[in-house]
Amino acid sequence: MDRSTPPLNSLFQELILEHYKRPRNKGELPDPDVSIHMKNPTCGDEVHLQMHVKDGVIANAMFVGEGCSISQASISMMTQLVKGKPVDEALGLAAQFTRMMHGDADAARDKRMGDLRSLAGVAKFPVRVKCALLGWNALEEGVGKTG
Ligand code: ZN
Numbered sequence: 001m002d003r004s005t006p007p008l009n010s011l012f013q014e015l016i017l018e019h020y021k022r023p024r025n026k027g028e029l030p031d032p033d034v035s036i037h038m039k040n041p042t043c044g045d046e047v048h049l050q051m052h053v054k055d056g057v058i059a060n061a062m063f064v065g066e067g068c069s070i071s072q073a074s075i076s077m078m079t080q081l082v083k084g085k086p087v088d089e090a091l092g093l094a095a096q097f098t099r100m101m102h103g104d105a106d107a108a109r110d111k112r113m114g115d116l117r118s119l120a121g122v123a124k125f126p127v128r129v130k131c132a133l134l135g136w137n138a139l140e141e142g143v144g145k146t147g
Helices: 010-021 069-082 087-101 105-109 111-124 126-144
Strands: 034-040 045-054 057-066
Touching (some): 010 069, 010 111, 045 126, 057 069, 057 126, 069 087, 069 126, 087 105, 087 126, 105 111, 111 126
Antiparallel strands (some): 034 045, 045 057
8 A cells, every 4th residue: 555655757656666565675674783664653663673784794684564655665776776885875875865865955866865866856755754764773773783
């Protein structure tokens, strides 16, 4: 069920719904080094992010969650993007995504962001920005705890 996808560019909307219906890396990760649960009470979104972090690299990232298409598509795209990347690089991408959600046009054009650029239009809907950032907030908090 998709409650309320904002009226974004239709091509982008398709990509968001595609991730929402067929999320990447969804499921429980055995013996995670990082396990973070986050909620977005304004929308009712929930995500649970689990990661293996070895030698400063995100070796694996999986999630379970429920909520609106924006929140679930964002974390699906995020796990796809950060898996196999150094933690520092993943945090750089998190910062870039946050800039995109604040309307930064350069961030929205950054090819490193991959499918996540489809969420750039969410910046026009301040209430939904929290949905898009939920998975990223879990990532930032999670890797912060690995030291
Ligand atoms: Zn939401």
